[in-house]
Amino acid sequence: MKFKAMTAVAALLVAAPMLGMADEEAELVVNGEIEMVTKTDAPAHLEGALPEIMSGWRFRSDETQQTQMDDFDNPGMIFVDQAQAVWDTAEGSEGKSCASCHNDVEAMEGVRAVYPKWNEEAGEVRTLAMQINDCRETQMGAEPWKYDGSDMTAMEALISVQSRGMPVNVAIDGPAQSVWEQGKEMYYTRYGQLELSCANCHEDNYGNMIRADHLSQGQINGFPVYRLKNTKLNSSHARFKGCIRDTRAETFSPGSPEFVALELYVASRGNGLSVEAPSVRN
Amino acid sequence: MAEGVTPRVKVPKKAEAGEVITIKTLISHPMESGQRKDGDGNVIPRSIINRFTAEFNGESVIDVKMEPAMSTNPYFEFDATVPEAGDFKFTWYDDDGSVYEEVKSITVG
Amino acid sequence: MNFSRRETFGLGLGAVALTMLPVGASAATVDELIAEFTGGADMADTGVTLTAPEIAENGNTVPISVEAPGASAIMVLATGNPTPPVGTFNFGPLAGSRSASTRIRLATTQDVVAIAKLEDGTFARTSAEIKVTIGGCGG
Numbered sequence: 001m002k003f004k005a006m007t008a009v010a011a012l013l014v015a016a017p018m019l020g021m022a023d024e025e026a027e028l029v030v031n032g033e034i035e036m037v038t039k040t041d042a043p044a045h046l047e048g049a050l051p052e053i054m055s056g057w058r059f060r061s062d063e064t065q066q067t068q069m070d071d072f073d074n075p076g077m078i079f080v081d082q083a084q085a086v087w088d089t090a091e092g093s094e095g096k097s098c099a100s101c102h103n104d105v106e107a108m109e110g111v112r113a114v115y116p117k118w119n120e121e122a123g124e125v126r127t128l129a130m131q132i133n134d135c136r137e138t139q140m141g142a143e144p145w146k147y148d149g150s151d152m153t154a155m156e157a158l159i160s161v162q163s164r165g166m167p168v169n170v171a172i173d174g175p176a177q178s179v180w181e182q183g184k185e186m187y188y189t190r191y192g193q194l195e196l197s198c199a200n201c202h203e204d205n206y207g208n209m210i211r212a213d214h215l216s217q218g219q220i221n222g223f224p225v226y227r228l229k230n231t232k233l234n235s236s237h238a239r240f241k242g243c244i245r246d247t248r249a250e251t252f253s254p255g256s257p258e259f260v261a262l263e264l265y266v267a268s269r270g271n272g273l274s275v276e277a278p279s280v281r282n
Numbered sequence: 283m284a285e286g287v288t289p290r291v292k293v294p295k296k297a298e299a300g301e302v303i304t305i306k307t308l309i310s311h312p313m314e315s316g317q318r319k320d321g322d323g324n325v326i327p328r329s330i331i332n333r334f335t336a337e338f339n340g341e342s343v344i345d346v347k348m349e350p351a352m353s354t355n356p357y358f359e360f361d362a363t364v365p366e367a368g369d370f371k372f373t374w375y376d377d378d379g380s381v382y383e384e385v386k387s388i389t390v391g
Numbered sequence: 392m393n394f395s396r397r398e399t400f401g402l403g404l405g406a407v408a409l410t411m412l413p414v415g416a417s418a419a420t421v422d423e424l425i426a427e428f429t430g431g432a433d434m435a436d437t438g439v440t441l442t443a444p445e446i447a448e449n450g451n452t453v454p455i456s457v458e459a460p461g462a463s464a465i466m467v468l469a470t471g472n473p474t475p476p477v478g479t480f481n482f483g484p485l486a487g488s489r490s491a492s493t494r495i496r497l498a499t500t501q502d503v504v505a506i507a508k509l510e511d512g513t514f515a516r517t518s519a520e521i522k523v524t525i526g527g528c529g530g
Binding site for chain 1: 286288290291306307308310359364
């Protein structure tokens, strides 16, 4: 147990043995062939903070874990199929589809693993969703999608599938460093009436129970994730929003510069874990 | 017709004659239960897939009566005997009268 | 903010109590549904298996499997749901086994019942308690 002082967190935590779930030693192999790294040494920048990093998959019950092990059990794959059709469909004033420029979606191999990343031309750190919308507006002459809407999460999932099993490897130095620092600052800032930072739950108390939930490290290598709760794909920004709301704070918006910075930082905490999307969580 | 309904079916491409194979099916559907209310307090009407069937060369494998307690994006796993080469036909029946079909061929030998 | 051990425990109990509120509200309907399916026949205690998690990670999507060798049909009921019927699996001539898996919604902690109609005209019944918890941030 990594209990610190009796803070607001302690009030929410119930002793762990209440639910006999989650096999933290299980290994994730998808379709009997894609071997996922769900536990590995923490990246250098986390020295002193976390000894090792673990995918949220390790914190779920056996039944939920199994749902991600076969693409015909994983309901998230329905939306990957739908996005595949969208990939090939021309839209907007330019009469282009994603395929018009990128050909087969398999050309997207490796992309998910390095996002968010610095875009030199635009002079900003871009998330995958921002890049997708930039393509839609600039290349296709189409309307941008809602940042965390179902069209966007499905397309992110399709692109992510091309990188499944590859290690997350976002760059945190060079021009992205200041944004990364901003995200780190946010991660350790206490928000809301409950005065909770990301770290209070996901660094200090992962593995413990928060009510009936098994707290994970809050890794985002599996996003977008299909949640059993709302039975759809969810973006990392929607999850960030939910977390900050749960601290009883005014939250930031999906796609806001704050959440872009936080996504870069949280993604970097998972450098070395496999791209899992679409993962399945509760 | 509910929007964007997509079936997803896993059937092996071939089998031995008489072999028992496992089939998995998923379909995107909200399965609105009729128990929920909208923001104004009005009940959202029930809208579900109420029946799923699997047939092989016209003969029944499984026929499921589905109720609102089935989860969103309904999933089934079941076994089928494959007596000969042919087609599996999967059919989902929506409350609104829509019918969604998927066919998968299997070879024997 | 400081919480005593007792206060912390009390908060936990509140969460547990919430999960146990609407139990057995529709028991009569369950009996009627069973009578309709069996025609009032006796049901054996063995012959049908229901596999389900003891604790569901989320009540919205609970994986279950039913199996009954020699069954022509298996009916599943969620006794604690506002409407108990879940589904009925009718096995055809080309069924490779008399078993099926699916995912169901459970409104609360409750008994899920599976009743098999066997080809010899008899019936078998089993049930399993599935605990449905209120999640933390995830639920």
